Amino acid sequence: MKIEDWFQTLRSKAETIEEKWSDASEQERLQFADQLFYLRQVSDTVVDLWLQFEERLSNAIRKIKQMEGQLPAEDNHTQVAVANEASNKNTLKKEPGSAMQKSGNESVSPSKDTNPYEPMFRRGEGFYHLRMFQDAKKCFEELIQLSPDWESGRLYYAYSLLFCEEQEHAFREFRLLSRSASSPTVVSSSFNAMGCILAEEKHWLEAVQAFKSSLEVKSEQEEARYNLALCYLKDGDAQEAMDEIEKYLQKDEDDWEAQMLWLRAAQLLQTMDESTELSPPASLQLPTRDLDNDTLQEMASLYESVGNYHRAQICYHFLTERLPREGWTWHGLAWNTWLIAGTKRALTLLKKAISLAPLHDDFTFSYGWMLLFDGKVDEAMGTFRHMLEKDKDNRLGQSGMISAYEKIGELQAAKRLAKEFTEDQEPYVRSLGYFHLGRLAVVEENWRIAEQYFQRTLPHANQFREVPIYMQLCASKLGERVSITELLQP
Incomplete structure (x- = not known):
């Protein structure tokens, strides 16, 4: 017997005991305990x-x-x-x-x-x-x-x-x-x-x-x-982190940990200043099949954050090839395909994601969101209501309904739902509620009220990328001037 086969036999014995233990009788458990003791003796002997x-x-x-x-x-x-x-x-x-x-x-x-x-x-x-x-x-x-x-x-x-x-x-x-x-x-x-x-x-x-x-x-x-480089990044020094990791990548351009560190530094720089122009190292300039799954996922996230949806789409395409049974890969591919080519091509991909993970609310919400922005309001509302039938407090489903009510002009119903968000214990959910209320105030052209709502979302402004634009719009309508850079400052 080969040594690999012998070790496989030992592993199988341990796995069998683990699987059968919960349903075993007292006598069987005593026998299993003896077998485990024997396997421990074998292990100690092998080590020596x-x-x-x-x-x-x-x-x-x-x-x-x-x-x-x-x-x-x-x-x-x-x-x-x-x-x-x-x-x-x-x-x-x-x-x-x-x-x-x-x-x-x-x-x-x-x-x-x-x-x-x-x-x-x-x-x-x-x-x-x-x-x-x-x-x-x-x-x-x-x-x-x-x-x-x-x-x-x-x-x-x-x-x-x-x-x-x-x-x-x-x-x-x-x-x-x-x-x-x-x-x-x-x-x-x-x-x-x-x-x-x-x-x-x-x-x-x-x-x-x-x-x-x-x-x-x-x-x-x-x-x-x-x-x-990692230490700089953890301390918020994105540029220093990028400088050091680029030196590292000159020696080992295929180190996926270093590639992801560069991507994180790039994301932090983009958050601090959207006008920053980044030139990725050669190994990261275009996504390829040679990259590992974690790096492809990180690259996709970076490309999405800077609006490069075509490259994000390529990353997710490679990921669906490698992980065809993972719903999140199909969801990422569907979302970026929708941003590039619209609903018709994206919905088929999204249905694939939902079929693989039918309980994943994010995927169902994305399906309703695409329908909503394709003008199929009734179908979209049906999707969101289906989510709320399973859980009446589902914030994704409620958020979708707020946008749907806005589409059909039922602003009071939208406001009632949005105000519930502002009473939530979770800070992000509260900010989301103020974001919805701000948008609804913009629709009603209540610029000062809208500005006040958007101000309350600023602690989470990096998760609501439209807030600086809305703030500029409000300032313009109120005869004030404000730059996006000022809005992003803490």
């Missing part, structure tokens, strides 16, 4: 055997390289090749990743031909790569007591502390390394880790300085550059 194998394999490779002259005879076991823990678009890159793979010729380790503590190092390293951080911490803690100058061992110890959520202790170890280590890579990685700890506590200025120090020691520490 793997660690022994890893230690033997590492020793063999090192000695052969020494015999072939590829490594200095004294010692090169300080190479640290740790996996990057960052796995999503909002995560700091804590570990040194590829930069540390080159640390072997830099890090300081005991300079004996045969190091008596190497088995301990390899065991701790094995635990670390298996993400058994508590065991790794104990192993490296013992190691640095016996060999305190072993920099990569102390670095592993600091990271083990970090992933055991002992941030304060980890920070002290990283700070010690940043001040005393002779290896530029170890120093740079320590500053990067310190920056991550500070950023997670929202100490943005201190975190920025730590990431900058990491780059000053070793400019090719790309993880620190990414983290610096």
